[in-house]
Amino acid sequence: MPLVASDIKALAIELFPRLSPIISFKSEITRSTWESSLETGKAVEFVSLCALAESANRLGLTVKVPLLFTDNPDLFYLRNIIHRHHGAQPGHEGATFNIPLQDRFKAALTPRIIIELPDTFYGVYREGFPIHLIQNRYLGRPEYLDRPDIIIIEGAIYVSDGVENELDFSYFSTFGNCNGTLRIKNDITIPIKSYKTDLSKILTVGIIECSVSKGRERAEDQLNRYLKTFASNPAPATLLVNGISKNCIAYDYNAIISLKNGDISKIKHELMSKMDMFIVKLLKISTDVQEYD
Amino acid sequence: MPSHMGVQTFATERNSQVEFFVHYILDKFFTQLCSDGYIVDFTISSQKHYISEIASDVWDHYVSTNQLSTGRPLQLWCQTTCYKGNGTGKPEPNKTYEVRETLVEGISIRQLSHLDSGTDIRTVHFTVGDSNYTYQWFLGMKAASFDKSIYIGKRGYDIFGILNNLLAGAFTEDDKYIALDNSVDLSEDVGIFIKYALGELTNWFVTDKMKKSSIADLQWQLVNDELASNSANWPNISLLNGTDIKGRANRLLFEENYVEPDQLIHKTTALLLAKKPFLSSAIEAVANWTSICDQLQLLADQSFDLNNFILSLWNVKPPLHLITRRILLRIHTDNSIAYVQDLDIGGISEHNLYAGEHSDSQSENICFQILTNLSRANINTVDELMDAFTKKGKAIINRARWFEAKNGTQLKPSFEYVELALQSAGFDVVSPKTVSFRAVGYHNEIVSDNVNPYTNLKVVCDKNHNIIAIIKAKFFRVQEFPRRCKEEAFVGLSLKYSFNNGQFVPRLKVPLIMFIDMAGDCDPPLHALKRLICFGWNIVFSIDDLISQLNDQVESYASCSK
Numbered sequence: 001m002p003l004v005a006s007d008i009k010a011l012a013i014e015l016f017p018r019l020s021p022i023i024s025f026k027s028e029i030t031r032s033t034w035e036s037s038l039e040t041g042k043a044v045e046f047v048s049l050c051a052l053a054e055s056a057n058r059l060g061l062t063v064k065v066p067l068l069f070t071d072n073p074d075l076f077y078l079r080n081i082i083h084r085h086h087g088a089q090p091g092h093e094g095a096t097f098n099i100p101l102q103d104r105f106k107a108a109l110t111p112r113i114i115i116e117l118p119d120t121f122y123g124v125y126r127e128g129f130p131i132h133l134i135q136n137r138y139l140g141r142p143e144y145l146d147r148p149d150i151i152i153i154e155g156a157i158y159v160s161d162g163v164e165n166e167l168d169f170s171y172f173s174t175f176g177n178c179n180g181t182l183r184i185k186n187d188i189t190i191p192i193k194s195y196k197t198d199l200s201k202i203l204t205v206g207i208i209e210c211s212v213s214k215g216r217e218r219a220e221d222q223l224n225r226y227l228k229t230f231a232s233n234p235a236p237a238t239l240l241v242n243g244i245s246k247n248c249i250a251y252d253y254n255a256i257i258s259l260k261n262g263d264i265s266k267i268k269h270e271l272m273s274k275m276d277m278f279i280v281k282l283l284k285i286s287t288d289v290q291e292y293d
Numbered sequence: 294m295p296s297h298m299g300v301q302t303f304a305t306e307r308n309s310q311v312e313f314f315v316h317y318i319l320d321k322f323f324t325q326l327c328s329d330g331y332i333v334d335f336t337i338s339s340q341k342h343y344i345s346e347i348a349s350d351v352w353d354h355y356v357s358t359n360q361l362s363t364g365r366p367l368q369l370w371c372q373t374t375c376y377k378g379n380g381t382g383k384p385e386p387n388k389t390y391e392v393r394e395t396l397v398e399g400i401s402i403r404q405l406s407h408l409d410s411g412t413d414i415r416t417v418h419f420t421v422g423d424s425n426y427t428y429q430w431f432l433g434m435k436a437a438s439f440d441k442s443i444y445i446g447k448r449g450y451d452i453f454g455i456l457n458n459l460l461a462g463a464f465t466e467d468d469k470y471i472a473l474d475n476s477v478d479l480s481e482d483v484g485i486f487i488k489y490a491l492g493e494l495t496n497w498f499v500t501d502k503m504k505k506s507s508i509a510d511l512q513w514q515l516v517n518d519e520l521a522s523n524s525a526n527w528p529n530i531s532l533l534n535g536t537d538i539k540g541r542a543n544r545l546l547f548e549e550n551y552v553e554p555d556q557l558i559h560k561t562t563a564l565l566l567a568k569k570p571f572l573s574s575a576i577e578a579v580a581n582w583t584s585i586c587d588q589l590q591l592l593a594d595q596s597f598d599l600n601n602f603i604l605s606l607w608n609v610k611p612p613l614h615l616i617t618r619r620i621l622l623r624i625h626t627d628n629s630i631a632y633v634q635d636l637d638i639g640g641i642s643e644h645n646l647y648a649g650e651h652s653d654s655q656s657e658n659i660c661f662q663i664l665t666n667l668s669r670a671n672i673n674t675v676d677e678l679m680d681a682f683t684k685k686g687k688a689i690i691n692r693a694r695w696f697e698a699k700n701g702t703q704l705k706p707s708f709e710y711v712e713l714a715l716q717s718a719g720f721d722v723v724s725p726k727t728v729s730f731r732a733v734g735y736h737n738e739i740v741s742d743n744v745n746p747y748t749n750l751k752v753v754c755d756k757n758h759n760i761i762a763i764i765k766a767k768f769f770r771v772q773e774f775p776r777r778c779k780e781e782a783f784v785g786l787s788l789k790y791s792f793n794n795g796q797f798v799p800r801l802k803v804p805l806i807m808f809i810d811m812a813g814d815c816d817p818p819l820h821a822l823k824r825l826i827c828f829g830w831n832i833v834f835s836i837d838d839l840i841s842q843l844n845d846q847v848e849s850y851a852s853c854s855k
Contacts, residue, residue: 085305138464165338183466185339188309193466 001262008043009034011264015272016050016057018065023050025073029099033077038212038243038259042077045126045149045210048241048255048271052124052150052208053113055275059283062116068106074099075107079127081147082108085186102184105167109159117283120174121156122205129153130190131171131178132202132230138195146225152206152236152282166193175200204230205237206282209251212243212259219248237281239274253278307453308375310460311421312339312353315373317473318487319356322494331498332358332367343370347520347824348401349775366412367503370402372439376422376446377453392431393783394776397828399438400786403513415440415503417494422446422453433740437508441497445486455483508739511797515790519827527826530819533834535811539768542706546572547695557717561710571615571647575694578616582687585616586679593679599667602675603660608651618647619693620686624678625666636662705749707810711766712751714836720761720843721754728752728760734787735797747784753843761846763788763801764839766808771815778821781807782828789829803846806831808839 013020023034023046033042056063069076083104099107108130111123123129128147137143155173162168162181170179180195207226209219219240227235240251243259255274257267316337323335341355354371372395376388395418405414418439423446424432435442446452459476463469477484497503542562544551553559566573578585592609596602606617638658641651651659672678712722725732730752737744753762765784769777785807791800807830811817825832833839 085309164336180465183339187312188305191466192464195465 002260003038003262003264003267005034005036005038005043007262007264008038008047011268012043012047012050015047015268016053018063019050019053019076022065022069022073022076027074029074029077041149041210041212044212044241044243044257044259048208048210048275049112049124049126049150051271051275052152052279055272055279056113056115058276059279064114064116065112066110066114068110069112072103075103075110076112078104078107079147080108080111080125080130081128082130082133082182082190083186084190085188101186102161102165102167105182105184106159109157109167109169111153111157114156115152120154122282123153123155123157125151125153127151129202131157131169134180134190134192134195135178135197135199135202137190138197144229146222146229148207148226148230149210150206150208151204151230152208154203154205171199173199173203175203201232203232205285206239206278207231207236208239208241208278210241214240214242214244214246214248216246216248219246220250223248223250234285237278237285239278241271241274252281307377307457310456311373311375311453313460313466313469314421314456314473315354315371315419317470318490318494319354319369319371321487322491323356323358325491325495326358326498330361332360334358341370343398343402343405345401345404345820347404347516347820347827348398349818349820350398350401350779352398352402360413363413368405368412368414369417370414371417371419372398373419373421374427375453376420376424376426388427390776390780392428392434394779396434396438397779397782397824399435400509400512400516401824403509404517407517413503415505416509417441417443419490420444420446423448423450429742430736430740430744433742434736437506437736437739438512439509440504440506441494443490443493445490450482452483452486459483512786515786515797515829516827519829520823523823523826527819528822528832530816530822533817535809535813535815536835537813538707538710538810540812542710546576557710557713560713561706564709565706569697570612571619571697572694574612574615575690579687579691579694585613586683586686588613589617589682590679593675596675599673599675599678600660600664602678603663603667604656607656607660607663615647616686616690620682620689621663623689623693624681624685625663625670625672705767707768707808708749708751708766710810711764711808711836711839715753715840715843718840719756721756721758722751722764723754725750725752725763728754730760730763732763732788734784735790735792735800736787738792747788750788755843755847755850759847759850760803761843761850762803762806764806764808766810768810769815769817771812771817774811774815774817775821778825781830782824785825785829804831804842805829806833806839806842809834 009023013023023030032040033046036042038044053063078099083101108128111125113124115122115124127149129151132153133143154175155171157169157171159167159169165184167182167184168179169182171177176197176199178195178197178199181193183191183193185191207223207230209222209226211219214222219242223238223240230236237253238251239253239255240248241255241257242248243257245256245258247254247256253274255271257270259267316339319337323332323337326332327335335356335358337354337356339354341352343350343352352370353373354369356367356369356371358367358369359365360367374391374395399416399418402414402416405412416439418435418441420427420432420435420442424444425448432442432444459472460469463472473483473487475484476482477487538558538561541553541555541558542565545553545558545562546565589606592605593602596605603621606621608614609617636646636659638655640655641649641659645651667673667678672681715722725746732747732750733744734747749767750763750765752760753764755761765781767777767781785805789799789801789805790797792798807825809817809832811834822832831842833842
């Protein structure tokens with residue numbers, strides 16, 4: 001029997017119980033992940049995030065969930081993208097799910113999971129990392145639309161309320177720091193008030209793409225676009241979590257989770273074994289980087 | 294797929310820069326007031342939501358501060374309208390809707406002064422661009438609906454292009470501030486506009502002591518009175534069901550197996566097809582595309598060059614021209630095309646572009662533009678154009694048909710249906726001209742500029758030729774409900790009252806009725822409905838309710854005349 005979203009929900013809680021209050025929270029936005037068809041991909045993304053957290057746990061790393069989400073679970077379900085206004089919308093609309101703009105901005109900047117290492121942090125983000133976009137724009141590079149489902153970036157980010165309608169942020173990494181202020185505003189461009197940076201690069205250590213039905217060629221094209229936008233030297237560890245049996249060798253690892261045949265314990269085993277390998281490779285990348293310095 | 298919606302993105306980029314520009318002006322103004330000791334501290338925000346019983350409006354800017362002299366708080370609410378202008382030198386017709394919304398927002402917010410007498414509330418309107426591209430009556434009405442109106446721009450000057458040059462290269466707001474500061478210091482054009490705006494604001498604040506607009510207050514009074522008299526009778530939203538005339542008519546036109554038991558819907562669609570020949574041509578063309586291509590191939594064979602081919606396609610015998618012209622204007626691109634009036638050819642508008650007969654010079658002009666676009670898309674020969682037509686033409690027509698069935702100013706299935714229904718029930722539905730009713734709003738009496746009468750209104754008479762109501766019927770999509778109600782609100786208020794010797798007086802002896810057609814499952818926002826009612830409309834959602842209201846009117850008319 002094919003699996004449904006609630007099966008994946010139960011697996012997610014089993015893999016990383018600390019996220020259970022956020023997974024079980026009942027609201028319109030959580031329902032769009034856990035009570036919709038698996039075809040939306042949201043449930044698979046979420047369980048992959050839990051698997052990543054659990055893999056890190058097993059290796060003895062400290063894994064944290066930012067307090068922002070304990071207080072407001074809905075925000076965990078949003079993407080790490082600063083909310084923008086788009087043309088062809090009458091007036092200033094776009095407040096879907098009735099989440100205040102201030103909270104959306106905070107959620108956009110905050111990693112969903114933080115993995116602590118002896119001398120640095122990894123932030124795990126969903127579908128984007130605004131600092132990367134801001135830095136790109138600062139350097140005069142164009143906007144990009146392709147963003148991996150899960151992206152793991154070296155460095156720590158801090159977000160705090162500024163004066164009214166402003167949000168201050170700072171990002172510290174092995175490759176420099178940046179800080180700035182965003183204006184809380186529904187705008188077509190990034191509403192950045194001020195920005196200072198000495199970043200030489202932003203290090204992406206891992207990319208996870210989740211799909212319910214992606215073919216090999218499409219997955220490879222997409223990965224190439226991600227690497228072009230986000231990757232620097234050395235290349236990040238990459239993992240494809242795919243709901244159908246199509247391996248894409250461009251990815252370092254493929255977790256094939258068959259959603260159609262309903263064997264949740266097989267899925268758990270496949271997902272965790274590949275995630276364990278993925279995270280080992282990811283950690284190795286970072287160690288190499290320290291040596292380059 | 295070329296569409297009309299992409300133009301919105303360019304407009305939004307421009308609007309975003311203007312919003313920032315106005316923010317800068319307000320920041321400088323209030324900073325100066327601070328240093329001159331008029332106020333203590335201030336905060337500026339954008340996209341400030343004003344919510345009341347009858348409003349849910351987003352204001353472009355909002356400034357909140359405290360005045361030193363009186364100790365009273367001050368709130369300044371600001372709206373900005375941009376006029377980009379166009380090559381024809383005429384106002385943009387679509388702008389009428391935005392203008393009405395702006396005026397209604399300006400009137401509605403005046404309730405704040407009544408609700409909070411301890412705070413000074415003022416409104417400011419900024420017009421940016423060439424004010425000659427607005428209907429001139431709007432300029433006078435702005436002054437009558439906002440406490441202060443400011444114009445930034447001048448005739449024939451592309452302020453948006455200049456602003457873009459200044460701001461697009463700056464990444465952060467701090468950088469943008471520096472760019473604008475420089476422009477002021479160097480007395481460049483934008484800097485001069487900024488100084489002018491600051492001068493206007495300072496004059497109004499200091500010399501005129503933030504003078505309020507008395508006519509704006511009077512307009513609010515009208516709305517307040519309507520609010521008071523209707524507050525016991527708000528509609529119960531949970532009991533409302535949309536008639537969905539428009540939806541049902543569209544389905545009857547385009548869905549193969551749709552069954553519609555209401556004969557009036559059938560009559561309505563027949564009228565629609567008669568009024569919008571493109572729809573029936575499109576249905577036929579899509580079904581017989583190969584044969585259409587054969588016809589066009591004959592033309593191709595007779596054409597000696599591409600320009601000649603384009604001209605003959607443009608002027609092909611009706612009704613085929615409805616098809617060929619639409620394709621010619623879209624075939625060069627998959628992206629959005631400019632709005633039709635952006636062709637910048639005198640005498641050509643969205644109303645006559647596809648169907649009209651054009652002069653030789655107009656045809657040549659249009660075809661030249663098409664030729665240029667085609668060459669950018671590497672279509673340079675008759676064969677290449679014919680090939681493109683064959684491959685992409687059908688899809689283009691299909692989508693144009695879909696788009697124009699749902700939009701477009703001439704199709705009004707809701708109103709057609711209502712007229713047919715009223716006629717069946719024994720009423721006469723006539724144009725205002727027939728009964729010498731001049732459907733012009735009170736702004737005609739406030740400003741000295743020309744005001745056109747409202748179109749799309751009808752007068753209902755009983756069988757004794759007595760006028761018993763003025764009606765309008767239109768379809769409201771749920772996403773646009775609040776905006777549509779705002780637009781129509783201004784129509785209502787300005788029709789229901791006239792302005793005489795500095796006072797507003799009731800003008801109509803009969804009700805103004807809006808038949809709201811909407812989808813069956815539509816849940817209209819209550820504040821939007823209340824706004825319509827408070828701005829003078831009686832609203833109905835079904836033919837039965839409409840007829841019942843009209844019959845009440847007939848009875849009261851009959852009893853009055855006894």
